[in-house]
Amino acid sequence: MLQEAALTETKTETHPVTGADLLLRALEKENVEVIFGYPGGAVLPLYDKLYHSKILHVLPRHEQGGIHAAEGYARISGKPGVVIATSGPGATNIVTGLADAMMDSLPLIVFTGQVATGVIGSDAFQEADILGITTPITKYNYQVRSIEDIPRIIKEAFYIASTGRPGPVLIDIPKDIAAGVSDQPEEEKEVNLPGYQPTLKPNYLQIRKLTEAVSRSKKPVILAGAGVLHGRASKELKEYAEQQQVPVIHTLLGLGGFPADHPLFIGMAGMHGCYTANMGLTECDLLINIGARFDDRLTGNLQHFAPHATVAHIDIDPAEIGKNVPTSIPIVADAKEALEQLILQDGKPPAHKEWMETILRWQEEYPYFYDKESGRLKPQKVMEMLHSKTEGNAIVVTDVGQHQMWAAQYYRFNKADRWVTSGGLGTMGFGFPASIGAQLADPEACVLAICGDGGFQMSTQELAIIQEMNLPVKIIIFNNMALGMVRQWQEIFYESRFSHSKIPVQPSFVKLAEAYGIKGYVIQSEEEAEELLDEVLHNREPVLIDFRVDPDENVYPMIAPGKGLHEMAGVKP
Amino acid sequence: MKRVICLTVMNRPGVLNRITNLFSKRNFNIESISVGLSEHEGMSRITCVVHVEDSSASEQITKQLNKQIDVIKVTDITDQSIVARELALIKVQAVPYTRNEIYSLIEPFRASVIDVSKDSMTVQITGESDKVEAFIELIKPYGIKELARTGTTAFPRGTQRTSQQSKSYSIV
Ligand SMILES: Cc1ncc(C[n+]2csc(CCOP(=O)(O)OP(=O)(O)O)c2C)c(N)n1
Ligand SMILES: [Mg+2]
Numbered sequence: 001m002l003q004e005a006a007l008t009e010t011k012t013e014t015h016p017v018t019g020a021d022l023l024l025r026a027l028e029k030e031n032v033e034v035i036f037g038y039p040g041g042a043v044l045p046l047y048d049k050l051y052h053s054k055i056l057h058v059l060p061r062h063e064q065g066g067i068h069a070a071e072g073y074a075r076i077s078g079k080p081g082v083v084i085a086t087s088g089p090g091a092t093n094i095v096t097g098l099a100d101a102m103m104d105s106l107p108l109i110v111f112t113g114q115v116a117t118g119v120i121g122s123d124a125f126q127e128a129d130i131l132g133i134t135t136p137i138t139k140y141n142y143q144v145r146s147i148e149d150i151p152r153i154i155k156e157a158f159y160i161a162s163t164g165r166p167g168p169v170l171i172d173i174p175k176d177i178a179a180g181v182s183d184q185p186e187e188e189k190e191v192n193l194p195g196y197q198p199t200l201k202p203n204y205l206q207i208r209k210l211t212e213a214v215s216r217s218k219k220p221v222i223l224a225g226a227g228v229l230h231g232r233a234s235k236e237l238k239e240y241a242e243q244q245q246v247p248v249i250h251t252l253l254g255l256g257g258f259p260a261d262h263p264l265f266i267g268m269a270g271m272h273g274c275y276t277a278n279m280g281l282t283e284c285d286l287l288i289n290i291g292a293r294f295d296d297r298l299t300g301n302l303q304h305f306a307p308h309a310t311v312a313h314i315d316i317d318p319a320e321i322g323k324n325v326p327t328s329i330p331i332v333a334d335a336k337e338a339l340e341q342l343i344l345q346d347g348k349p350p351a352h353k354e355w356m357e358t359i360l361r362w363q364e365e366y367p368y369f370y371d372k373e374s375g376r377l378k379p380q381k382v383m384e385m386l387h388s389k390t391e392g393n394a395i396v397v398t399d400v401g402q403h404q405m406w407a408a409q410y411y412r413f414n415k416a417d418r419w420v421t422s423g424g425l426g427t428m429g430f431g432f433p434a435s436i437g438a439q440l441a442d443p444e445a446c447v448l449a450i451c452g453d454g455g456f457q458m459s460t461q462e463l464a465i466i467q468e469m470n471l472p473v474k475i476i477i478f479n480n481m482a483l484g485m486v487r488q489w490q491e492i493f494y495e496s497r498f499s500h501s502k503i504p505v506q507p508s509f510v511k512l513a514e515a516y517g518i519k520g521y522v523i524q525s526e527e528e529a530e531e532l533l534d535e536v537l538h539n540r541e542p543v544l545i546d547f548r549v550d551p552d553e554n555v556y557p558m559i560a561p562g563k564g565l566h567e568m569a570g571v572k573p
Numbered sequence: 574m575k576r577v578i579c580l581t582v583m584n585r586p587g588v589l590n591r592i593t594n595l596f597s598k599r600n601f602n603i604e605s606i607s608v609g610l611s612e613h614e615g616m617s618r619i620t621c622v623v624h625v626e627d628s629s630a631s632e633q634i635t636k637q638l639n640k641q642i643d644v645i646k647v648t649d650i651t652d653q654s655i656v657a658r659e660l661a662l663i664k665v666q667a668v669p670y671t672r673n674e675i676y677s678l679i680e681p682f683r684a685s686v687i688d689v690s691k692d693s694m695t696v697q698i699t700g701e702s703d704k705v706e707a708f709i710e711l712i713k714p715y716g717i718k719e720l721a722r723t724g725t726t727a728f729p730r731g732t733q734r735t736s737q738q739s740k741s742y743s744i745v
Binding site: 131135136139143145160196319322326 | 586591633
């Protein structure tokens, strides 16, 4: 024992503590399991220490893939995703991911290398003002100015990223700080951020006010957003909705917060939401928004949005309340805490029999629909098959476009945190790398990466991670030989002038997969699909399936820009 | 409408950049911004004058500012009884025969001449923006060679009047 202690003693003496050591120690303290990083000159001191680290390091083939993977990891695990990029081009390559995480409130800790402090500002090799570039797209950012600050900054960064409304935090580390030696002993400091104190507990009077409003209402609805998922409040949401018998509508990002098979579930609202959800929002007399930010893709034209409703809004971010929609019952709180308080009130449920009947009638009359007799492989049918063959238990990660909307419409989520999509920024190229992060967060899960033929080509290089780590991700390409969503808009709003939206000349996705040692298949018909899916969805191997879906299919219902939610097109065959 | 917003912020690198960045990101129209140390060590005071459409827009500004990690406190002090001051330096053309005239304008505004050269003089004026504005208008015909304004800095008065009468006193 004693001898061992003596040994470690001499060891620390001969290896003085560097900035990079402090950084890795801080990450271990935060129980970081995985880092998505890409090396380069400015982060070499850090990579030298990573050589001996126990933390899993995943090497994407492009930094953007790395940060999207970290986003997928964060969404599924609930823990901050950790990213490393070198200075200059490495740092600028992660800008899109930061903006995406900021929009969708995903916690990330992003380390960027920086040129040495002595040359900052001199346009040194691979210098970029990454603080200046990322200030509007991070929750907070730091540049480390002294080695001793590293433990405090990292502790603060994790706290800021993962509390309140989550978001990305960037830490820029000059090379000399990472390589430099600290002579001051590291001391544990409490987080002290006087300007950052998120409100978690709801105001009692507002809770009372909402409880009474529910009891009085004739046509209440709950609009549940991703705040319910970030707040881990789906159990409470279900309990509250059942107690008060209030029907629930989801935003795109909120899907899974409330079980899709529940009789009180209406569906998704918004530009491609279902008829009943959009009409529910238009006709309701009480709208209880829990953790949604009234994004324009959800509200449509604000002048026509929920015209008859008293609006209550529960949000952990006070700035979201009243930002787009005037709100008479503002509740600044964590979704879970607010719902717990509401449940405790045990208010009298509303007398809303007629309303529930109306909703049921709408649901029966206006379900999602597609042509089942066309003889073509319909993307909606593929989605339905994926849903039934995974029994609704898969983690579904999508890219951006038509396939994303079909996934949202046809994969019925009964559980929280099984859905990863880029909502706020709508980032093509997000889905495939995000699926890698999701799989790492939940290694046992069946992960479906639902991609368009366009978007997949924005991050194909990450097939290398799948190959290297043998991750059993199921890559599903909805191949319509087009930038389908753009093609749809051009068909509808630009008299079918398909300007640069058709991409009939394509690589062989199968051969591409094979180049990375991954099995690939082309599927042209339902029968083929049926057979193949049974075979590949339940094994633990990666696969790529190129579904040749109907290239002319459009997503409906659809609300044209500038129109209100009630002005949906394509609500019936 | 015009709003005066006072901020107390942590004196951290880049904090001013964060605030101005926020204004441009959120498309807020900013008229002036002034920054300096405050009574607390490690904290600065920022005074912003902004133009907004309505009260919900000014509420949104306050909330967005409050959300910044480095911002300790935000107050929209427009509707309070406040002391607000701005300083302007004006270099005006002054040939011997206009000099006396200019002096006669300076006096009622309690401005002062802080530099004189062969063909110009530099005037310093402090006061509320309206007063500075009025003085600049008066002096313009003589030919302004250079003008520098600090923007408004302000805080609430020690005692708050209960009624909010609009200003009936002269701006001078
Ligand atoms: C990075 C980026 N560039 C452009 C767009 C605009 N955009 C939205 S959907 C879309 C088409 C996507 O095509 P594909 O990936 O094939 O999906 P599909 O709509 O065909 O299902 C485009 C170009 C975007 N969202 N993101
Ligand atoms: Mg496509």
